[in-house]
Amino acid sequence: MPTLFLFGASEGGLFDFDATLPLMAVQVVLLTFILNALFFKPVGRVVEEREDYVNTSRAEAKKKIAEVERLETELKDQLKEARLEAQKVILEAEQDSENLYKEALALATSEANASREKARLEIDSQRDEALNQLKSEADNLGDLIVERLLAKK
Template structure:
């Protein structure tokens, strides 16, 4: 018997059977469970990616809604500020008109008082002139 590199004797089918049996055992014991774990992991990763994508889309929608609400709130605040400024302007104009009316009234009252004082001073002066004239006349008459 010669032992060459490839001897085709009774051990070849046994070795072939061993390879097939070992392949089947490895498939059952090692490869199938590992493939199951890998498949589960891929499914879980895919689910988490889908969940993350859904959450990202929801976050973008919420961001858009918040931006819209913020814009509306800013516009409402601007409108309210404009109204308050307009009300303040109107109030200031009303107060200015009232102050002008009061000043005009005070001025008119002061002018009336001055006119009365002038008339009274003229009457007093006239009375004093009359008295002085009477005094002078009485002095002249005595002489």
């Protein structure tokens, strides 16, 4: 039976070690270099850039979170201080209003007492004056009665 050989290939066993094997090896190496240069290096570079971006973004986010937590703590402290200050101001205002109330009450009481004492003194003087006037009128009336009684006799 005649066998037809293409390209002058001879029949070998499982592996033929002619010029095809080195040619295929060169093609694989060449394809690896081409793929590495055109695809893997740019993709690797993009992946590294993205990884760097993610790492820097994470670091910045951690810094910002730490800053936010610090500011939150400061604001909480300021809020506590403001509340304490407000309570202090409210307490002082209550004490001031209580003192003003007591002072106003004391002043009103003293004015009322002074007014009552002045009225009492005025009433006493008017009573004494009325009594004196009554006494003088009684004396005049008594003298008049005595004169008329003596004049009739």
